[in-house]
Amino acid sequence: MNAVAYPTSVIKNYVSCASCHVHPHGGLGGVLNDYGRGMSEAFMATFASEGEAQELFATSVSWLDLGIDYRWARIDSSYTDQFHMLTEIEAALHFDKITLDYSLGKYGRDKKLESRRHYIKYSPTNSSAVWIGKFMPYWGIGFSDHTLFIKSLTGLSRGSEIHGIGGWWKNKIFQLYGSYGSRDLRLASLDDGKYELCHDGPPVTRVRASFIGLKKTEIGVNYSYEKGDIGYGGFAVLSPIDKAYAMIEVDKKKDIEVGYARLGYFIYRGFDLFSDYQYARTFGETSLRAIGFHWMVAPRLEIEFKLSQDDKGNNTSLSQVHLWL
Numbered sequence: 001m002n003a004v005a006y007p008t009s010v011i012k013n014y015v016s017c018a019s020c021h022v023h024p025h026g027g028l029g030g031v032l033n034d035y036g037r038g039m040s041e042a043f044m045a046t047f048a049s050e051g052e053a054q055e056l057f058a059t060s061v062s063w064l065d066l067g068i069d070y071r072w073a074r075i076d077s078s079y080t081d082q083f084h085m086l087t088e089i090e091a092a093l094h095f096d097k098i099t100l101d102y103s104l105g106k107y108g109r110d111k112k113l114e115s116r117r118h119y120i121k122y123s124p125t126n127s128s129a130v131w132i133g134k135f136m137p138y139w140g141i142g143f144s145d146h147t148l149f150i151k152s153l154t155g156l157s158r159g160s161e162i163h164g165i166g167g168w169w170k171n172k173i174f175q176l177y178g179s180y181g182s183r184d185l186r187l188a189s190l191d192d193g194k195y196e197l198c199h200d201g202p203p204v205t206r207v208r209a210s211f212i213g214l215k216k217t218e219i220g221v222n223y224s225y226e227k228g229d230i231g232y233g234g235f236a237v238l239s240p241i242d243k244a245y246a247m248i249e250v251d252k253k254k255d256i257e258v259g260y261a262r263l264g265y266f267i268y269r270g271f272d273l274f275s276d277y278q279y280a281r282t283f284g285e286t287s288l289r290a291i292g293f294h295w296m297v298a299p300r301l302e303i304e305f306k307l308s309q310d311d312k313g314n315n316t317s318l319s320q321v322h323l324w325l
Contacts (some may be wrong), residue, residue, distance in 0.1 A: 006143070007245040007264055007272065008044050008296075010237050015210075015218040016170060017142075022065055022092040022101060023121070024129055024168035025138035025177060030117070031067035031090040031101070032324075040299040046270035053299035065092040068325040069105070077316040083109050085320075086158075090117065097123050101133075107159065116161050128169040136161045137179040137206045140222050140235040140249045141260070149258045149280040149288075150251060154224075154231065155204075162204070173213040175220075179206050202227040214238075222251060229254055243267075257281040270296040276306070287311045292318075300324055 009015070017026040020036025032040075034054075041053035071085035088105030099121040106113050119133025139156055151157040164181015182203045203226075210220025216239040224231035233251030240246065243266040250259045257280070264274035276290040292306035302322040309315050 007237075007239075007247075008266070008270075009039075010216055010218070010245055011239045011243065011266070012043065013216050014039075015212045015216075015237070016175060018127075018129070018168065018170075022099060023117075023119075023131075023135065025136075025142060031065050031092050031103075033065050034062075037299070040296070044270055045296045045299045046268060047298050063094045065094070066090070070321075070323040072321045074319045075316060076319075077314065084111060087111075088116075099123070116159070127171065128167075130165070130167045132165045134161050134163050135166060135179075137166070137181075137204075138177040138208050139206060139224075140208070140220075140233060140251065141237060141247055148260060149278050149286075150249060150260055153256050153258050153280055153282070154251060154253060164203070170212070173211065175210045175212050175218070177206075177208040180204070210235075224253070245272075255282060276308070285311075 009020070014020075016024070017030075018024040020026060020032055020039055021030040022033055023030035026032070026036070037053040041048045041050075045053075067090050069086065069088045069090070073083055073085050075081045084106075086105055086107045088103055088107075090101065090103035092099055092101040101117065101119055101121065102115065103117040104113070104115050107116070115134070117133075117135055119131045119135050121129055121131035123129040136158075137156065139154065140150060143151075160183060162179065162181035162183055164179055166177070166179040166181075168178075169176050180203060183201055205225045207223045208220060209223075210218050212218050217237070219236045219238075220234065222231070222233040222235065231251065231253035233249065235247075235249035237247050238245065245262075245264050247262040247264075248260065250257070258278070259280075260276070260278040262274055262276050264272045266272040271293065273293050274291070276292070277287070279285060279287040288308050288310050290306050290308035292304065294302065294304050296302045300323060304318075304320045304322075306318045307315070308318070
């Protein structure tokens with residue numbers, strides 16, 4: 001689901017995920033810090049009372065951030081399908097400038113138990129960090145919506161996390177993310193009793209650089225390198241007028257081109273209406289148009305409804321519920 005927090009943050013002139021999440025690109029998964037919980041209570045949710053966003057299962061201590069995430073979806077088209085998306089718990093322990101983070105959850109229809117995010121992070125300053133472990137690389141707008149062509153066709157859908165290293169740095173004008181790693185790094189047992197380090201596919205280098213010097217705006221470029229194959233693209237997120245926002249991204253890789261655009265407007269605090277358009281060009285072209293709404297009802301509850309139509313005239317509705325503690 002696309003968190004309401006992202007466009008709301010842009011409207012409030014927050015263009016860095018690190019303000020609210022333990023991980024610098026929290027939009028791709030990551031437990032909230034105390035500041036982020038406070039923001040959801042202060043101006044993101046429609047209904048909120050003082051202290052409602054605080055952690056349920058831990059005292060407010062500076063060395064621990066704890067979160068539980070649950071997501072469910074329903075699809076209606078020529079058939080109806082309801083399914084579990086994820087149930088996940090994540091804990092982050094802070095030791096001065098070092099953070100240890102580990103998540104464990106059940107994902108998808110088969111509810112497979114696994115850890116999709118665990119890492120060690122070192123933050124020398126409040127505006128820089130490096131980490132090593134398993135995580136999702138940051139790319140473009142960074143929405144976690146699994147229906148986006150940008151996710152599925154560039155290898156960045158949920159379950160595509162990498163084992164590797166990453167880094168983040170920003171100042172008042174620029175912001176930079178980078179990562180290097182491979183999927184499913186593991187030790188494999190050989191016939192002679194020895195072990196070999198294996199991974200799925202070659203290592204991938206990804207860079208996301210953006211300009212944040214304008215108020216309520218982020219404009220950036222994407223770059224990836226994978227064994228001679230180069231991917232690149234550009235994106236922009238901005239709030240041209242109060243309560244309105246726009247997002248656009250175009251990426252290319254080998255024979256693939258994908259694009260995405262959204263216009264949205266908050267008619268009330270925590271509730272926005274939006275219109276989406278996305279396309280993919282591979283050996284043919286397909287497109288998808290959608291209208292819908294997000295509603296952060298309370299600091300722990302978010303819902304989304306989207307009605308979409310593809311280029312063949314097929315209609316599909318998608319309903320999602322997101323709970324977090």
